[in-house]
Amino acid sequence: MHRWHKSVVAAAAVVGAAGLAVALRDPSTSDQQMTLTAAPGADGSNPVFTVRGAAVEDLYPGARRRLVLTLANSSSHDLVVTGMHARLTATSKPGCEPVVSNLEVGPYTGSLPARVGARDSREAGAVPLHMPNSVVDACQEATFTVLLTADATVAAR
């Protein structure tokens, strides 16, 4: 009976995955995060997983920085991150195009899959950034938007 219950929970969780939503904080804040929220499961749980990105400031020609990511798992389920992808999508200034000659966004550097235990958090790699010398003058004081895609699963209990 207990096993059946677990299977029902798992099935409900699979259905609940369709109800995931992403809640974003104000992108202008220095500490940014991506929140993955699942619909409540059959056991009443409401898992929330958060990916935080440390603030990155002061990019200038030749500078290298890292967008350090931290995973926080507030649910009672272990989280397994299986993929993390980043790409440059926009800038805040006209004349400063979101192209690699202005800012290079490297592939995610970190060990995958990364398991984050229930109600735990851990640093989970980074996205390298490099502003090449070819960056145009219009990119001074620009804000670059990096789109991050996370692939993860909730590990079964």
Add this chain to the structure above:
Amino acid sequence: MRHRRTRTGQSIRFLRSPLPFVGVATALAIGTGVAAYGDWDVGAEEAQFTVHAAGIPRMKAPTVELPGGEPQITAEGIVAAGPRIAWDRVTIAPGTPVQRYVVTRHLGPIAQVACDVPATGARCVDESAPAGYLVTYTVAATYGTFWTGEPSPASEPTLLPGEAAPIVVDGVVVVPGADGSPLVPAPGVSTSAPGEVVVVPQAGAADGRGEPEPVVSTSTTPAPDQVQPPPVHKPPAPPEESASAPDAGKPSSGAPEGTDKNDGDMEKDTPIGSAIDAVIPG
């Protein structure tokens, strides 16, 4: 009772049948299978993160100091060991100085690079300052190949020593006004009679942006083309930071080594378009 026994016997026989056990086992297998392998996909979501570029700050107005002693004027009408321009250093990021400073001399509407020096210094000497003219200077910091800061406000106007003579700067004739203010006659007008020519006022350069005011002319002669901007000087690319050490490789001085002469605190100007083309004999 018999009937009951019979039913009991049927139940027992049913339980002894492998069918229900197979069904339960199958159900349990499915259930545990889901539990064991039915990981819950929470991925394929996107989120935006923002990172910020630095900017070169606008510098304060430079100060100008004339050389002491008897002024020396060259045969070309240039103040020998000309005015010394000084400024406050700036950084592009905490602990990271800019790489170069570009000082611009403003002769009315005409802007010319007076000094282009590495950021190791905070002063330079304008070696091409025309004698007898009222000049102002602005300074801007640069970093990398393309990044240039907004020019500073203009320095206090400085009347250079010596007797002013009409000069040609980048093909533009400049004549001295009564107070040393540079005047640019309209084309086709004799420079020997500056009081009679239509001139371009120099107010446009006073704000340090180097944008001349439109030519005000009562003549039907077309206004001269706008003054050519100072030639573009591309400094060498800044050093790349090490990938393994994000903050490593920053230039300690902000200037690439071996690319410029550095005589210490005082920087000599780089002769890039700063020279006066000619002095027109009076």
